[in-house]
Amino acid sequence: MIHDGILLVDKPAHMSSFGVVARIRRVLSKQADKKVKVGHTGTLDPFATGLMILVIGKECRNAGTYTKLDKIYEATFVLGQKSTTGDPEGEITRVSDEQPTPQQVSHVLANFTGEIKQRPPLFSAIKIDGQRAYKLAREGKEVEMPERTVTIHSLDLLDYAYPELTIRTHVSSGTYIRSLAVAIGEELGTGAYCSQLRRTRIADWDIAAAQTLQEFGITD
8 A cells, every 4th residue: 555655547538637536545545544645747638548647645745746747648639620629528510521641641740749839728727817727618708828838759640541540649748639639630721639548658657557446446
């Protein structure tokens, strides 16, 4: 049983990062017969799966160190459509029936490596004037999301069978894959949203070393 340190968890789809933390906290606190402090080191969207580093006990004070680490994701983008949230949970509309060639796709992907400017999604956990952006968006308030500079170390095409495009990307902290999907869709002239997202690595920690919630006896 971990009292202080980190825990690698494979987050399931359709659960918030806060939900993962709450469930692990409940299990560890029951094992220790006292309340155990548990925190996360960067959220994953509810639709996304994959690696989360949880900090336990005294290690919670170092959460910021883990948050700043590079990450690797595998993602599937759907071309020809767009989503109000950049993912499957938003309102999806048809944009284009144009089918880019594999050569066009590869060319566009190459344009997104290195340092790029990125505007985070409106539906995100970023704080604007002390409030979460997604909360303001749900209230119908207009919010101008500030651009940020992020680094795409690599962006590899794993598979392309229109309308689905699957990539693996190694990115700096703070990079939004949903925003990357939207930007690639705009560059292709087809529109796009991120339909599947899995975080497979954070710095030297790999998803292969992570435990599922089921391994903790969590089934809800």
